[in-house]
Amino acid sequence: MSHTKTWYITGASKGMGLSLVRKLLEKGHRVAATSRMIAAFEELNADRDHFLPLEVDLTNERSIAQSVERTIEKFGSLDVVVNNAGYGLGGALEELSAEEIEENFQINFFAVVKVIQHVLPYLRNQHSGHIINISSIAGFAPGLGWSLYSAAKFAVTGLSEALANDLKPLGINVTAVLPGWFRTSFAKPDSIAFSQNQIGDYQFLRTAHQKMDEIDGRQLGDPDKIADVFITLTEAVDPPALLFLGSDAAQRAENKIVHLSEQLRQWKNLSSSTDFKE
Numbered sequence: 001m002s003h004t005k006t007w008y009i010t011g012a013s014k015g016m017g018l019s020l021v022r023k024l025l026e027k028g029h030r031v032a033a034t035s036r037m038i039a040a041f042e043e044l045n046a047d048r049d050h051f052l053p054l055e056v057d058l059t060n061e062r063s064i065a066q067s068v069e070r071t072i073e074k075f076g077s078l079d080v081v082v083n084n085a086g087y088g089l090g091g092a093l094e095e096l097s098a099e100e101i102e103e104n105f106q107i108n109f110f111a112v113v114k115v116i117q118h119v120l121p122y123l124r125n126q127h128s129g130h131i132i133n134i135s136s137i138a139g140f141a142p143g144l145g146w147s148l149y150s151a152a153k154f155a156v157t158g159l160s161e162a163l164a165n166d167l168k169p170l171g172i173n174v175t176a177v178l179p180g181w182f183r184t185s186f187a188k189p190d191s192i193a194f195s196q197n198q199i200g201d202y203q204f205l206r207t208a209h210q211k212m213d214e215i216d217g218r219q220l221g222d223p224d225k226i227a228d229v230f231i232t233l234t235e236a237v238d239p240p241a242l243l244f245l246g247s248d249a250a251q252r253a254e255n256k257i258v259h260l261s262e263q264l265r266q267w268k269n270l271s272s273s274t275d276f277k278e
Helices: 015-026 038-044 061-075 098-126 147-170 200-215 223-235 247-266 268-272
Strands: 006-009 030-035 051-055 080-083 088-090 130-134 173-179 192-194 242-245
Touching (some): 006 015, 015 030, 015 223, 030 038, 030 061, 080 223, 088 147, 098 130, 098 147, 130 147, 147 173, 147 242, 173 223, 173 247, 247 268
Parallel strands (some): 088 192, 130 173
16 A cells, blocks of 8 residues: 655646546645645645645746745655646747747756756755656657757756766655656647747648647557556656656667667667777
């Protein structure tokens, strides 16, 4: 039987985050959940002894700091931090404006950095804790038409792998979770933005984007099964730095690894051509 823990979850008012909050509360865990609008949690009707809804601006460092402080004040501990907030950004790189790029990285990457910076003093002090960063399979094996979003998620994946090394000696675990397609609102307009500027030569990317509409409602992943996976992760003695979530994500990762291995073999001579010949 699992021990109840205190969880802090960003972007928790819809999709994967909301499913996670619901299931964790059902299992008796304590949950602090952030959203841009606190009204988004009204439908939960959760026991306020176990649930702390927080209105947080993830682009504002003070807002993040206050939310972490309130979590500690209410629950007296912090065990698991889930950086879930994020949104997709479709379009060719040269179509995207500086503002579109900046905003996407602020939420998808820099918010993750800021949250981790503010929770680490607590986790370090107790020599325990688990940070789970929601990346994407696009942050390991990118598809067509999501170059900037993939870059942000690659940054989350890389940060997580590096932090897993840095924090393990302190008793803190870090896992990047790279989901495939889950049956959530992610394919809906409120979770995805597209470049305002569109260039005719990139019409083939628009065709790739349309696949998302076609798959909506038929995605393989069940968001209500995520909580059990995360609980298993947090109870593991040696949790992975990367977890591919969903058989579709695992398959894409395997395909990428096979391709990468072939590339390494093909270009091995060129790779080693820069060594000094002693």
